[in-house]
Amino acid sequence: MTSDSETEGWRSWHDASEPIRLGVSSCLLGELVRFDGGHQRDRFVTDVLGPWVEWVPVCPEVEVGMPTPRPTIHIEEDERGEQLVAPSTGENFTEAMTAYSKRRVGELEAEGLDGYVLKKNSPSCGLSRISVYKNGKRAHRGGVGLFAASLIANSPLLPIEEEGRLNDPGLRESFIEQILCRNRWRLAVKRGLTRKRLLDFHTAHKLILFSHNESASRRLGRLLGEMSKTPDEALFARYELDFHMCLRSKMTRKRHTNVLQHAMGHLKQFLDSKAKQEILTTIEDFRQGLLPLIVPLTLLKFNMNQYSVDYLRGQLYFDPHPKELMLRNHC
Ligand code: SF4
Structure with a gap:
C-alpha cells in the first residue's frame, strides 16, 4: 500500500523552523484564567491538535488587567453602542478592552499566526452568537466578543474557529487544511516568492x-x-487574497x-477495465455516503504511485x- 514516502505530501512542504502557530484562548489549554478561577480545557485542542502546533495562548480578560476570579461580564447595548460591562459592579471595560485588543492583535499579526x-x-473571545443585553435583559444573540471582533478586523485572512465548531468533522478538516495551507504560504513568502515558485506552489495546491x-x-x-500582465507585488498580493478566500469555501461530498x-481521468490510461x-x-x-473519503483516496494513491503519475x-x-x-475517516 501507499506510504507517505511515496507521495509529495504535506511533510515535504513543511519546515520545522516555521511551525504551525495558532493563537488560542488560554482557558482552552487548561489555564486557570476563567472568571470563576477554572478552565475550559478542550481535549481536541490539547491532545489531538496540540502535538502538531505551537500555541500562542491569550486571555484578553486577564491581559487587560481583570483579576481571577472576577465578576462575570457581558455585552450591554446602550446609546453609546455595545459596552463590555460587569453588571454586578457596574464597571465598564469597553475602552480598556478595545485599546488592548487593537494593540494585541497587531502584536499577534507580527508573530506570524496560521490560525x-x-x-x-x-463576550471577549466568542466568534459569533454572543448574547447582547439591553436594560439588563438579553436582547439577542447576534454579538461578537470584543477581542474576537478586533482579531477579525485586523487579520481578515486568518483562519479562525471556535472550539465548539471543531467538533463537526467537516469544519474541523476545513480549518486544519486552511491552517496548513496558510503555513505553507507563509513559508513560501519567507523564502522569497518568485513567479516560478508561485507557479510551483499553485500546482501543488490545485486539487x-x-x-x-x-x-x-x-x-x-x-x-x-x-501573470505577465501584473507586476510582481500586485500579483503576489492578489494570489494571497484569492488563495485564502478560495479555501474558505466549504468542501462537500460533491x-x-x-x-x-x-484524478481518475489522469489514471485511466494505465488501468484495465x-x-x-x-x-x-x-x-x-x-x-452516496456509503464509504468515507479515505477509501477512494487510498485506492487512487496506490495506483498513482504504482504507475508514477507525477x-x-x-x-x-x-x-x-x-x-x-484521521480527518478523512469521518467524511
Ligand atoms: S477571556 Fe477568553 S481566554 Fe480568557 S477566560 Fe474568557 S474565554 Fe477564556
Whole structure:
C-alpha cells in the first residue's frame, strides 16, 4: 500500500523552523484564567491538535488587567453602542478592552499566526452568537466578543474557529487544511516568492483548491496564466487574497467526488477495465455516503504511485495534513 514516502505530501512542504502557530484562548489549554478561577480545557485542542502546533495562548480578560476570579461580564447595548460591562459592579471595560485588543492583535499579526481557536460564548473571545443585553435583559444573540471582533478586523485572512465548531468533522478538516495551507504560504513568502515558485506552489495546491471552490480555483489559474500582465507585488498580493478566500469555501461530498473523478481521468490510461471499475465503484459509494473519503483516496494513491503519475503524486490533496488526525475517516 501507499506510504507517505511515496507521495509529495504535506511533510515535504513543511519546515520545522516555521511551525504551525495558532493563537488560542488560554482557558482552552487548561489555564486557570476563567472568571470563576477554572478552565475550559478542550481535549481536541490539547491532545489531538496540540502535538502538531505551537500555541500562542491569550486571555484578553486577564491581559487587560481583570483579576481571577472576577465578576462575570457581558455585552450591554446602550446609546453609546455595545459596552463590555460587569453588571454586578457596574464597571465598564469597553475602552480598556478595545485599546488592548487593537494593540494585541497587531502584536499577534507580527508573530506570524496560521490560525486561531477561540472560546465560544465569551463576550471577549466568542466568534459569533454572543448574547447582547439591553436594560439588563438579553436582547439577542447576534454579538461578537470584543477581542474576537478586533482579531477579525485586523487579520481578515486568518483562519479562525471556535472550539465548539471543531467538533463537526467537516469544519474541523476545513480549518486544519486552511491552517496548513496558510503555513505553507507563509513559508513560501519567507523564502522569497518568485513567479516560478508561485507557479510551483499553485500546482501543488490545485486539487485542494478545486475541492473547495472550482470556479475560484479556475480564477486563480487564470491569474497565473496571465501573470505577465501584473507586476510582481500586485500579483503576489492578489494570489494571497484569492488563495485564502478560495479555501474558505466549504468542501462537500460533491466537490470531493469531482476531484476524485478528475484524478481518475489522469489514471485511466494505465488501468484495465476491472481496476477502473473498482475505483469508479468506490468513488460512487463515497458520493452516496456509503464509504468515507479515505477509501477512494487510498485506492487512487496506490495506483498513482504504482504507475508514477507525477502530476497526481505532486498534489497535496492526497496528503494535506497529518494522517494521525484521521480527518478523512469521518467524511
Ligand atoms: S474565554 Fe477568553 S477571556 Fe474568557 S477566560 Fe477564556 S481566554 Fe480568557
